[in-house]
Amino acid sequence: MRYVAGQPAERILPPGSFASIGQALPPGEPLSTEERIRILVWNIYKQQRAEWLSVLKNYGKDAHLVLLQEAQTTPELVQFATANYLAADQVPAFVLPQHPSGVMTLSAAHPVYCCPLREREPILRLG
Template sequence: MRKKTYAMRYVAGQPVERILAPGSFATIGKALPAGEPLYAESTLRVLVWNIFKQQRADWLSVLQNFGKDAHLVLLQEAQTTPELVSFATSNYLAADQVPAFVLPQHPSGVMTLSAAHPLYCCPLREREPILRLAKSALVTVYPLPGGQLLMVINIHAVNFSWGVDVYSKQLGPIGDQIAHHSGPVIMGGDFNAWSRPRMAALYRFAREMSLREVRFTDDQRRRAFGRPLDFVFYRGMNVHEASVLVTRASDHNPLLVEFTQAKDSEREKKQR
């Protein structure tokens, strides 16, 4: 019997809450009344990082230096250790994690830290066909200044599989979520796009969803077989600045992207 997919929400001073996947897309942006927007400044800062289950020294100092000023932190391979939960609840209004698999002490999976409470939360899991371990993804929605709703996708893509059938299968439900959302979208994570067919499948998905890729001038992203593994895609936003932070605190380097909201005229032009 397949295990139920759920997210665990960590909020300072409150009991940990288990959140099951919503029953329909109609709940996107309607599950809760909109609260404070995700940011009030001119730019939205997003950090994307595979944190390697916090197995290396200095992971916390990297988060403290770069994560505390970000409005969104999209982590992959995040273990819910007391240190990480303490950082998340001390610096963010909410931290949502989708347990992909349970290690001896703490579950590991994608975790999204946010400066605003999500209005919608949809956890997703896909099992690795060879190792039989699961990879997770998380779709959340947040209010933006001006009343728009931002959809955020945090993903750790399946790694070991023959062909791209399972890889594309994992992207399918994410595409369904994006298709039912009319506002801006940011999708980031470890896509394990280490082969030409995987890259082709990922770029085909991005085109179908009208997502653009964030480009990095000094591209120090972690690579396998010469191809980058970590990406950020977006629509309905403008990239203000994008950089890769070089560190030994994980086997992946964090991506830091600053976005500004696209004006109505720009959004209309992109949608044509």
């Protein structure tokens, strides 16, 4: 799923052919023009930890790329993502009663290519 401020959520599907990836990619904008790219990776544990939003705001404020594991698409997370990043993509691993949960990528640049993949969880066999 792709979330963009002021637009409805959009379902992103895998490409039909991986053979043409090299030729099919349009030119993109760099994630950063700085010498270093700042990346935040966090298992957000479905936003169950106290003060998760303030922690995310603090550590993610200068990040060019944020990778969130176990992210639930709650209104608070979607609002934060669309207010602070150009792109917010999620691959739902499973749907809980109200909100899908899975890996979410927040980016300071629009993606050139998106290929969502889902695999069965190896221990619990979820997926």
